[in-house]
Amino acid sequence: MPKIIVEIMPKQDLLDPQGKAVANSLHREGKKEITDVRIGKRIELHFDREITDQDLEMAKDQAANFLSNDVIEDVIAIIKED
Numbered sequence: 338m339p340k341i342i343v344e345i346m347p348k349q350d351l352l353d354p355q356g357k358a359v360a361n362s363l364h365r366e367g368k369k370e371i372t373d374v375r376i377g378k379r380i381e382l383h384f385d386r387e388i389t390d391q392d393l394e395m396a397k398d399q400a401a402n403f404l405s406n407d408v409i410e411d412v413i414a415i416i417k418e419d
Contacts, residue, residue, distance in 0.1 A: 338383050338384070338385070339383070339384045339386070339387060339388045339417070339418070339419050340381050340382060340383045340384065340388075340417075340418050341381075341382040341384075341388060341392065341393065341396045341415060341416070341417055341418070342379060342380070342381055342382075342414070342415070342416045342418055343378075343379070343380040343381075343382070343396060343399075343400045343404055343412065343414075343415050344377060344378070344379055344380075344412070344413040344414040344415075344416075345377050345378040345379075345380070345400070345404065345405045345410050345411070345412055345413065346375055346377035346378075346410065346411055346413050347375060347376075347377065347409060347410055347411075348409055348410060348411055349411075351409055353374075353375050353376060355376040356373070356374040356375045356376045357374070359374045359376065360372075360373060360374040377410075377413070378404075378405075378410075380400075380404055382396055382399075388417050388419075393415065393417060396415050397412075397415055400412045400415055
C-alpha cells in the first residue's frame with residue numbers, strides 16, 4: 338500500500354522531556370555512550386492508489402499547517418514509500 342511518511346521532531350533548542358527520561362533510563366542500564374535522546378513523531382498517510390506530486394504537496398502543506406506545531410516542532414522529512 339503506497340504511503341507518505343511525515344517525520345516531525347521537537348525543535349533542537351527546546352527541552353525534550355520524553356527524550357531526557359529515556360536517556361536517563363539508558364544511562365541507568367549502563368549505556369553511558371548514548372549522550373542524548375530526542376523523541377519525535379512518525380505519521381503515515383496511506384493511499385489506495387499511486388501517490389502523485391499533488392499528494393506530496395498536500396502532505397507538505399498538512400505537515401506544516403496541521404500535523405506539526407511550528408512553534409515547538411520541525412518537519413524533518415516527507416518521504417514517499419511504495
